[in-house]
Amino acid sequence: MSFSSFSTHPEDEKTLAENAQSSPSIPPPSPPEPPSPNPPPPPPQLLNVPDLPSNQPDNDNAMDYPPGSPSGPLDGQSLILMGDDNTISSINTDYHTLQMRAQDIENHNDGYREPEHPTGSPQKSQQYQSRSPNPEMARLPQTVDMKTTSQNKEQPKQQRQQQDDEGSCLPQWLVDAPFWLKLVIVTSTALLLGAMVLIGVAASLEVQSRENEAQNNAAVSPPSLAPGNFFPTQPDLEPTNIPLTAEPTSSPLEDMPPWQPYNTSTSVQFFVAGGRFAGDELANLPAELSNLPNIDGNTVLFHLGDWNSPSLTRCEESAYSDIATLFANSSLPVYFVVGDNEFNDCPDPREAFEFWDQYLLDFETRHWPAPSVWNIARSEDYPENFGYLHRNVLVLGINLVGGVVHDNREWERRHAANLEWINTNYFENEARFDTMVVLAHADPEILANESFFLSFFRLVRDVYTEKQVVFIHRNLGSDAWGLETGYDGIPNLMVAVVEGTVWPPMLVTIDTTAGILEIDQRQWYQEYKTGGLA
The missing domain is CATH 3.60.21.10 (Metallo-dependent phosphatases)
Incomplete structure (x- = not known):
């Protein structure tokens, strides 16, 4: 699943340009300070955008207001709320919640289909709770904060894929084990499987031998x-x-x-x-x-x-x-x-x-x-x-x-x-x-x-x-x-x-x-x- 970046509407760009001309000049910025090895991400900010035209078509596909958001006409601010699965913001931009990203990374091939509700449209706050029909058996995504998500975006795609593969198949102690211990475990497992195969073959030969003996005795x-x-x-x-x-x-x-x-x-x-x-x-x-x-x-x-x-x-x-x-x-x-x-x-x-x-x-x-x-x-x-x-x-x-x-x-x-x-x-x-x-x-x-x-x-x-x-x-x-x-x-x-x-x-x-x-x-x-x- 791809994640779209923010993009503005052409009319919004024109309004922003007019506001920029009428605003006082801005002094040149001071030289930036050297970046720290692990700079903390800036806190999320709300974008100031002008109101959208009020003559937008009113149809069934219009965006619902997330629970807890102010009602009435849009206020020109892009609200990104946890639990909201709508991909259209108030300024006609695409966004994804953090929980959606984590879920999509873990199950990008699952082909998820929303569960049906008996009556009416489901509430937005209940949609992620119903993703797993059997929570005890389903593999749930881990809790990830904004900092971890930002670091994962900076890692190479191949390295992230390798980490995901290791974490999904092997226990952590085995992943972190030294190479010689892994070799010992693999060799022991192979020997055990070989012994089981030999026992099965011996039992089969013994049964066949008894059957042949019974046939020879009948002769x-x-x-x-x-x-x-x-x-x-x-x-x-x-x-x-x-x-x-x-x-x-x-x-x-x-x-x-x-x-x-x-x-x-x-x-x-x-x-x-x-x-x-x-x-x-x-x-x-x-x-x-x-x-x-x-x-x-x-x-x-x-x-x-x-x-x-x-x-x-x-x-x-x-x-x-x-x-x-x-x-x-x-x-x-x-x-x-x-x-x-x-x-x-x-x-x-x-x-x-x-x-x-x-x-x-x-x-x-x-x-x-x-x-x-x-x-x-x-x-x-x-x-x-x-x-x-x-x-x-x-x-x-x-x-x-x-x-x-x-x-x-x-x-x-x-x-x-x-x-x-x-x-x-x-x-x-x-x-x-x-x-x-x-x-x-x-x-x-x-x-x-x-x-x-x-x-x-x-x-x-x-x-x-x-x-x-x-x-x-x-x-x-x-x-x-x-x-x-x-x-x-x-x-x-x-x-x-x-x-x-x-x-x-x-x-x-x-x-x-x-x-x-x-x-x-x-x-x-x-x-x-x-x-x-x-």
Whole structure:
């Protein structure tokens, strides 16, 4: 915005010339005194001018008298009042108030438009008060006196513009700071922004890596969820026609006490143990094993692994032969499920697994007669995976361990084989069972087996919707035994935890006719020792 200087009307110039001729002569001025370094500006003066002609047109555009000015015809003096925004003075000259100048310097590109008033013309004294619709957020001009304004007019335009730019963007302490401090601030800010970018990139890569891992894990799941993808030598799990109440014909099952706490015609009972026994429990274990009750003539015992200690036995062959001798005292057939302490965490995993295969594979048929009411099915490629069908309950055991991942590809192949074993037996026997039990060593919270559990839980949730699924595993550390229904938000999934290294083992009872699933790792043993249930 440009500011116009004072200019007089031609008629006013003529009148001034006539007054000058009739006035006495003026003596020559005295020599001026040397100017001071910062001379104070002269006080504003009123100009004496003759009255304007009275025949000026009277219209709506005529100048309003500022508030507080004398009314009537103009008195020939130019009045410059604070708060007046009219640009025409009484002598037809342009003027701007100080506040207008300050506002125009600060907002010369704002394109200000006067606010509308509801009725009539706004009063002149209220116009600057309404410039900012939101005073708290608007940037108001600073108070400037006449002296500061005069000095700013004398400064070069480029220097004033630089001061305005600095004052409008940066705090004063930063403007006045030394160069080295500004450099430190800029460098620190750049490093901070760079670190934030790197963190964001790392987080994005981590999310992408997890998504890719989930996709890769899905690739190792069974190729088809429909029946028909069976192992070539998959045995028939159809039960034989032998009566369900048939009694075994060999010792030691014949000498067991006749304890029948459950309805043996419709329920399935089995025991589950885990971990390594030591101290008094190890010394008493042969006698405890020999006294396990055979509830319906077909009760069995499962061991979920970790009976070995790699740091103590170094996974030598004697460790496997000793455990085989110990559990041969059991009154019930024993099915061993592979644990990580038996091969994966050993100094030589390959050799350790060969020992496990030599002494514990098919252990349930080495010291006891073959089951009379079901056929044992085993995987061709992973024979440690087994399964059988009994009274509407499908029981499956798989090789799922924790510990160190020595070979990612081997783990993926084994996980895929476990999923295929479960899925194959599910569809092959879908019409002959109501509940499926999966026995494994590893806890679902072990991240190394995430690929297996993601696919397994998806199958249970989306495919096995018509069946009740029970996953039983050995506990982690000092976790107590227990049962969680609706695991991971899946209504038809139950997860049971077996407490290892303690006696007695867990008793699992499933009655699909009555719709009952019960686990107990304490009360049943006390009642059994005292003669039965009350």
